[in-house]
Amino acid sequence: MAICIRNIRINQLKILNKYFSTKPEKQYDIVVVGGGIVGVASAREILLRYPNLKMAILEKEPKLAMHQSGHNSGVVHAGIYYKPGSLKAKLCVEGLKLSYKYFDEKNIPHKKVGKLIVATNSLELDRLMDLHERGMKNEVPDLKLVDSKGIKEIEPHCRGIKALWSPQTGIVDWALVTEYYGKDFKASGGDIHLNFEVTNFEESSNRDYPVTIRSKDGTSVSAKNVLTCGGLQSDKIAEMSGCSSSPKIVPFRGEYLLLNPEKAHMIKGNIYPVPDPRFPFLGVHFTPRMDGSVWLGPNAVLAFKREGYNWSDINVVELFDALKFRGFQKMALKYVGAGIKEIAQSACSQLQVRELQKYVPEIQASDVSKGPAGVRAQALDDEGNLVEDFRFDMGQGVVGSRVLHCRNAPSPGATSSLAIAKMIADKIAEKFL
Numbered sequence: 001m002a003i004c005i006r007n008i009r010i011n012q013l014k015i016l017n018k019y020f021s022t023k024p025e026k027q028y029d030i031v032v033v034g035g036g037i038v039g040v041a042s043a044r045e046i047l048l049r050y051p052n053l054k055m056a057i058l059e060k061e062p063k064l065a066m067h068q069s070g071h072n073s074g075v076v077h078a079g080i081y082y083k084p085g086s087l088k089a090k091l092c093v094e095g096l097k098l099s100y101k102y103f104d105e106k107n108i109p110h111k112k113v114g115k116l117i118v119a120t121n122s123l124e125l126d127r128l129m130d131l132h133e134r135g136m137k138n139e140v141p142d143l144k145l146v147d148s149k150g151i152k153e154i155e156p157h158c159r160g161i162k163a164l165w166s167p168q169t170g171i172v173d174w175a176l177v178t179e180y181y182g183k184d185f186k187a188s189g190g191d192i193h194l195n196f197e198v199t200n201f202e203e204s205s206n207r208d209y210p211v212t213i214r215s216k217d218g219t220s221v222s223a224k225n226v227l228t229c230g231g232l233q234s235d236k237i238a239e240m241s242g243c244s245s246s247p248k249i250v251p252f253r254g255e256y257l258l259l260n261p262e263k264a265h266m267i268k269g270n271i272y273p274v275p276d277p278r279f280p281f282l283g284v285h286f287t288p289r290m291d292g293s294v295w296l297g298p299n300a301v302l303a304f305k306r307e308g309y310n311w312s313d314i315n316v317v318e319l320f321d322a323l324k325f326r327g328f329q330k331m332a333l334k335y336v337g338a339g340i341k342e343i344a345q346s347a348c349s350q351l352q353v354r355e356l357q358k359y360v361p362e363i364q365a366s367d368v369s370k371g372p373a374g375v376r377a378q379a380l381d382d383e384g385n386l387v388e389d390f391r392f393d394m395g396q397g398v399v400g401s402r403v404l405h406c407r408n409a410p411s412p413g414a415t416s417s418l419a420i421a422k423m424i425a426d427k428i429a430e431k432f433l
Helices: 002-019 037-049 087-106 122-137 148-154 174-187 231-240 261-266 316-323 326-334 336-347 349-357 417-431
Strands: 026-033 055-058 115-119 144-147 162-166 170-172 191-193 198-203 211-215 220-228 248-259 270-273 285-288 294-297 368-380 391-394 403-408
Touching (some): 026 211, 037 055, 037 403, 037 417, 055 174, 087 170, 087 174, 087 417, 115 122, 122 162, 144 148, 170 174, 174 191, 220 417, 231 248, 248 261, 248 316, 248 349, 326 336, 326 368, 336 349, 403 417
Parallel strands (some): 026 220, 055 191, 220 403
Antiparallel strands (some): 144 162, 285 294
């Protein structure tokens, strides 16, 4: 009987310890939720400005840059495409300069391989001239027009009637860059908590640290203020603090082909089509990589899971959430023809090769194989419009007023990351410091 009573008491103590643990909860002045390139760059910038702050980054994966930041084309963009005077244009051009300066300071491998945006017919030529005007207004460095002869001098295997040449466009491994940002953050005294999947923001009983951030495994940290940069999960994270579900994140997978290594020498730099303004994505292009490979693509198809990199990656709840969203339905109806074409190209690589042959005729279907894929966090409003600008949001009450959500950091987020970080640090100072 005595042994039985003793066991009951031990079990009771275990239960009490679970709920009333004396282990101190970690407390921070600012917590950044999201370990992608925008979140880590922003955390780094804030801590460099305010070195006395106690800060942490929370990332649900086992390492930084696991999703968009580590599954992109690796291009360092120059700012050609964006509306003159827009925030995207300003941040991209500024980000380009800051990125190259940072790469040189840290000895991060990169290459200025340049980019050709190639017109193959008269209709594309008119659009190319519009792009040239945009690029000049955006003060894109060293941008110039070249004729068919100039195209051949830059890319001997490429054909076209005229092209925009951007020699400052480059390539880098953005996941590696994110790791360097993280090293800077830690060297400045910041903490990085990996495998910390945020499930809720709660009001704390500690007035000095009013926000408790819960993780899926039951651990938590407390903060005076919170910044979220959730990428593919940004709308869901915003809803946790009472924000609206709109703009909604709809995941689009971009699938690449790989050029046969024996043919990789044919592509010197980035070769892009002239974008069709009727459609939201740039179209297939040629992208050399730091490892010497050449990626061809991508297409753009609805992902059946927010982090779904293959057709077999399916999350029924997330898929239904996208399909029932009125904004997605309106967008799908608007681009039904283009959508069918993208799905067909995904199923049959030969169709994608035909698009590529407009620029490099020597490439055949036998020269390509299935390559990697990335998922783009496309923000949509209720009317089906693509949200092309930055969106920030805050909720209500004690918790909501202490959590700033970066709900959309549009492409080219990686190139612009250091410039975006400066803008976000300004917002943090305005809101919280």
